[in-house]
Amino acid sequence: MTVQIPLGNDALAPEEAGPAHLHEVRPDIAYLRLALVNVVFIGLPSAGDRGFVLVDTGIVGGLEWIARAAAARFGAGARPAAILQTHGHFDHIGALEDLSAEWDTPVLAHPLEHPFLDGRQSYPPPDISADGGLIPKLAPLFPRRPVDVRARLRTLSPDGGIAELPGWRWLHTPGHTPGHVSLWREADRTLIAGDAVITTGQESAYEVALQTPEMHGPPRYFTPDWVSTARSARDLAALEPELLVTGHGRAMAGPSMRAALHHLAEHFEAIAPPERLRGKAPAG
Template identity: 60%
Template sequence: MARQISLDDTARADDPDRDAARGDGTMEVLPDLAAQRLAIVNIAFAGPPQAGDRTWVLIDAGLFGTAELIRSAAARRFGMASRPAAILLTHAHFDHVGVLATLADAWDVPVFAHPLEHPYLDGRASYPAPDPTVGGGLMSLASPLFPRGPIDIGERLRALPEDGSVPALPGFRWIHTPGHSAGHVSFWRDADAVLVAGDAFVTTRQESIYAATTQSPEMHGPPMYYTTDWPAAAASVRRLAALAPEIVVVGHGRPMRGPVMQSALKELAANFEEVAVPKHGYYVDHPARSENGSAYDG
């Protein structure tokens, strides 16, 4: 097990009392940014509330069976008839695209992802198999049962712009942060140092079903069982830590802010190989950098 890098509730970027009152897993981070917890994973809503149709975006698309939870939260936040301008993906693992096709069709919107994720979104390829031998928790042990795709969203799929801009989300830019997957990206806003990090790093020990359920706050590298290129993952965390984000929204764990979070992220970046990389594991020695890369087979 990796050494724990502690966080605590003083670093939370959400308001637990206010958010609990909603009862839908939504966590208010900023006036124009919220996350929604869907069991073991978070999605994000970005854009001004109640500003009208096509004025906001959804970041990632949750687990299978959560479409109505997402649509209900979006309706409360943006208006009953309001649809997003786009769906943005940090990456295409099953817990981030579970209801992607359903939502994209219902809202009639394009889906933007890094080109290296497209094989998993257009029916061409399945992800490399997870490694259940790393991480030491029930989520890791169960990972061979998780869907690996591909899914096929057809003509809705688009590539993120090469200039780093983010469609329908002015002020943000996307940053390629591979390691957890080849085409993983994070979204960054310079004006207020806000980072939507996906699974480049997380704020709970995602390998453990208990930690993933209770959301005990800790700073961790990307979920071990799905990370297929550890040198790239280390470089990505260091790139993000160098930005000195003030607020982070992650794919697993609670949104975090402020000096405690920043210190923990710097510690993770400085000691990534010691605290985040498994001591043993297939992808430690055999990185898979694309759909054609090496894959764990047990």
């Protein structure tokens, strides 16, 4: 079961396709889709070197695309002030070790995510019994081992602020991973949710290919804590965002997006988890 988002203009965020297929959704926010996942650039194009932040680093093989997009948007040789990781799953850290070294850039993450980013701990095995398509059956092939960026790894400020992103706050949205975070800007109600909620199904290769706009919980096969995940989805819905940018799927905006997000949050236990768990996770 999924929550359909109508394809009206108030659901699909207005996008301008920029250089290197960047999709600009605010003057200072653009995202780049790398196969099945998005990376996000926060900063005005005029910001230049060290004037922007990169959120997540995509899949293995994405380094050249990310570097090319950064140069096209911010100028040749422009480097981010920080790389902020929403979490450390393989499809979000594919270029992290190389980019952080090449750019000599700090990596920001929640302390509970540090073991997966400093070489200490692998993620738990995937749930191959999760329903929804073929991808859960293939998930054992996906990397779970940690990367090691300990030399540049930094802890997000405990007060929720982000020095490199004035006006933004990070929110702890666990469940998909222990230290998963989302980003929130109150001024224009912009939410960068990572995988706490996503706008396309990740269990079906067909849905991944089509990028059909639907509101979903995080990928079922890599989400071990559905109680915390439900709580995180409800916390995000309560923000009443105007723009939603997620780790998978297209950016969404407006009343239809909010209605779908609220529906997901209110009926999370009946919609988001694997079928065998639906209705069993307490509201929390």
